[in-house]
Amino acid sequence: MIPYYNLFQHGGKIVHAIVTTINKNEVIVDTETEWGTNIPFEYLIIATGSSHNKPAKMTADSKEEGIAEIIAQRDAVKNANKILIIGGGPVGIELAGEIASVYQDKEVALVHSEGHLLTDQFPKKLSDLLTKQLNELNVKLIFGEKIIFPSSGIGDGLSPLTLETDKGTRIDSDVQFVAFGAKPNTEVIKTLDQSLIEQNTTLVKVKPTLQLEHDDYAHIFALGDITNVKETKLAYRAGLHADVVAKNIIALINNKNLAEYKPGPEVIFIPIGKVLYFFCFNLLMRSF
């Protein structure tokens, strides 16, 4: 979707491919036309991010397929009367707010396993405010219940279904969106060294310098959603990581001291329809 042709000012090359293996000084990639090509490196930055259910992140490999995915989802919402959103984190809240504010004639239900929106990590004041906003948009909120997924799954979520929660609530819907279950894309790092992956989180272990946490791989960095840095996973943080990584590669080349990444305060933006909530933990809460 985002063209990369202006990425490098002085040389550089973009390879549109899937990295299948990471070795200590090369990666192996599959392109559309060639499998198993090797690309050698002196320094490597791994930024493979995380996978989410559609529509949060798409699975298409090309712009055309991606646009087709979005159109199918948009049309399904347009034609639906009842929309079910499973998961009341930032993604589910934003999606419910968007749909309910555009289509006031549709029934939007949001099921969340916790007793309130978001989790206990977030201040209660924020979840109360978001609950009030969704209530005003007539979003039906069901807290403390979990949807039981049929063994065959829910397909693309674009067909009518009746689902049940663990507490026996039955919910009819024409369209379903799964808004939980982000998974870090760290499988490929296991091809380099399985011990680099945290067992419980499947995040990659990094040093404060964002080098992989193993002295054999001082020339390999990781950034963004895949890292085990203790902070919420956000795009702007990936950008902050990138600044540290870029500095540190130059420092390694010049034999200088490396910089460390220090997580800043927690910040979150949650748009509900046309209202945007900005929350900076321990500081202030504003809506625009």
Ligand SMILES: Cc1cc2nc3c(=O)[nH]c(=O)nc-3n(C[C@H](O)[C@H](O)[C@H](O)COP(=O)(O)OP(=O)(O)OC[C@H]3O[C@@H](n4cnc5c(N)ncnc54)[C@H](O)[C@@H]3O)c2cc1C
């Ligand atoms: C619905 C939603 C809303 C969000 N809103 C915000 C927001 O408002 N503000 C904010 O700051 N953050 C937001 N985020 C979080 C933000 O999207 C992520 O934190 C950010 O995209 C992480 O960047 P990244 O570079 O680590 O990974 P990604 O953006 O996930 O990029 C990783 C890329 O690597 C590719 N890749 C994976 N494996 C391979 C492989 N083996 N070979 C080649 N390529 C590979 C993937 O296809 C992908 O293109 C949101 C996330 C979601 C899901």
